[in-house]
Amino acid sequence: MDTALSRRTLLGGAAAAALALTVARTPRARADVTEERHRAVVIGSGFGGAITAANLGRAGVQTLVLERGLRWPTGPNSQTFPHMLAPDHRASWLSPLPVMTGAPPIPSLPYTGLMERVKGNGIDILCGAGVGGSSLLYHGMTLQPNEEQFARSVSGRIDYDLLDREYFPRVARTLHLATIPDDLLHHEKYRSSRQFLERATAEGLDAFRVPMPIDWDFARRELAGELSPSYTNGDLIYGVNNGGKFSVDVTWLAEAEATGNVHVATLHRVNDIERDAGGRWxxxxxxxxxxxxxxxxxxxxADALFLGAGSPGTTRLLVKSKAKGLVPDLPDGVGVGWGNNGDRVFSVTTPLLSPGAFQGGPACVGFRDFDNPAGALTIVTGPVPFPVDLGTTSVIGFGTVKGLGRWHYDATRDDAVLSWDQAYDRDLTRAIAARIRQIAGPAAVLLDVNSLDVNTFHPLGGATFDAVCDDAGRVHGQRGLYVVDGAKIPGSTGACNPSMTIAALAEFGADDIVRRDLGTLF
Incomplete structure (x- = not known):
């Protein structure tokens, strides 16, 4: 995958600092700009971009997908992805050091790796880079919000009954959703998940097994010694080496390419978008x-441009274009309505409880607390690949937050920068901590990991419904420009991991766009 691998060496502190400066001054090509002409262009290959491309491909539209990262083909006993406790150049997007919270600071030469940290004021965003976007990295929790929480957090106008009848089931079928089976849950490797479920149930909480896009036979094969551990030791934050995970690259994007109408161009980074004098993109x-x-x-x-670069990617492009006058008359709501989905990660150490070493994953059990005075909550396990039993595991909570974050254009960086205040979700954080302590017990030691490293894996908003686009993602006043990803959602998806909602809305929007705009707008 990397033809320059033989020349890579580890760097000392001074060399890493010098390299960081070098990367900031990356040379650009001296050649003249090459021009290409396409009917439809999709920026980004995560859930929104891939689902849009699949629908356009089925409709016979020649479509180019621009993806800044690499393909990461995987399979049984592959070493495609790096390991959490031994990250290398593959772990991070053009960074000399790993950007994942808690990763050992092992330096390497920058590489177009898997995870980018988007620096903000008050919070950073961790997002995926590669064919399949953040679906390569996410655990796979696929949770559907109920009608009340959807209306409150996402949209009160979109027909939830239609989503529930048609689009959520369509996503579930594509992802082959399944919960962890009994034989795995009762295996020693899944002790931490079993303990979590038992304690939540004992406290009268609404405990459940999380639907996952996982073929659990791969975990069984690991336990049988047929495959090296990947699921069953919790070592999957950078991707699952054994396969069996129905990420976007092997589902919607594979279907899109199979139509013969969709081409994915890797290592293509979009810096700006513009509307030309003829109205083309x-x-x-x-x-x-x-x-x-x-x-x-x-x-x-392109005649039509679909923004599917994720909330930070799509929002940054729109904010830059508005500030620089590249797209006249963009809505004033561009850059507002951002939230972190109420994310909070806690490390939980219980002296008298042994969760085990190399705790099996992914995050497959949880409980709901939708009547909490602080708003609806969902709390799930987050098994960790510790090589020894420290009595410690991680627990992840998310809830409902308002989209109070804002992006502004910084001319010195020629980029959009996010601002977020932790006061926006302070009450929610306290409520999550209280519920975790309820099931962990009074002797447990809780560490709010995000208080030490404020970040989120679930950025939402920046180009939201009503303020920027209609229900299908058409940007107001901009013929042929669409938002197809989580940037449409104002802050949270109703106490749920957002992938299911983003995917269902992408399917819903693509159906409407193909039905109404194909052959007229593009």
Whole structure:
């Protein structure tokens, strides 16, 4: 995958600092800009982008998908992905050090790796880079909000009954959702998950097994010694080496490419979007080498442009275009309505409880607390690949927050920057901690990991319904421009991991766009 691997060496502190400066001054190609012409262009290959591309491909639309990262093909006993406790150059997007919270600070030369940390004021965002986007990295929790929470957090106008009848089931079928089977849950490797479920049930909480896009036979094969551990030791934050995970690259995107109408261009980073004098859409794009060097500059012109780069990617492009006048008359709501989905991660150490070493995953059990005075909560286990039993596991909570975060344009960086105040979700954080302590017991030691490293894996908003786009994602006043990802959702998805809602809304929006806009707008 990396032809320059043989020249990679570990770096000392001074060398790493010098390298960081070098990366900031990455040379651009000296050649003239190449121009391409396409009917439809999709930026990003995560849930929103891949689902849109699949629908366009089925409708016969020649579509180009621009993905800044690499393909990460996996399979039984592969070593495609790095390991949590031994990260290497593959772990991070063009960073000399790993960006994941708690990762050992092992330096390497920058590489177009799997995870980017988007720095903000008050909070950072951790997001995926690669064909399949953040679906490569997420545990796979696929949770559907109920009608009340959907109306309160996402949209009070979109027909929830229609989503419940057609679009949520469509997503569930594509992802082959399944909960952890009894034989695995009762295995020693899944002791921490079993303990969590038992204690939540004993406290009268609404405990459940989380639907996951997982073929659990792969975990069984690991326990049988047929495959090296990946699921069953919890070592999957950078991806599952054995396969068996129905991530976006092997579901919607594979279907899109199979139509023969969709082409995915990897290592293509879009820096700006613009509307030209003829009303066509232009994606100003750099084609990269794996060390981040710009090897070609492109002006990619399209009749229709679909923004599926995730909440931070899509929002940054829109905020930049508005501030720089590249797209006249963008809605004033661009850059507002952002939230962190109420994310909070706690490390929980219980002296008299032994969760085990190399705790099996992914995050497959949890409980709901939708009547909490602080708002609806969902709390799940987050098994960790500790090599020894420290009496410690991790627990993840999320709830409902308002989209109070804002992005602004910073001309010195030529980028959009997020601002967020922890006061926005302080009450929610306290409520999550109280519920975790209820099941962990009074002797447990809780560490709020996000108080030490404030970040989220679930960015939402920045180009929200009503303020920026209609229910299908059409940007107001901008013919042929669409938002198809989590940027549409104002802050949270109703105390649920957001992937199910993003995917269902992408399917819903794509159906409407193909039905009403195909052949007229593009």
């Amino acid at each position: 232009v994606a100003h794009t750099d084609r990269l080498a794996t060390d981040g060097t710009v090897v070609e500059r492109k002006r990619i012109v």
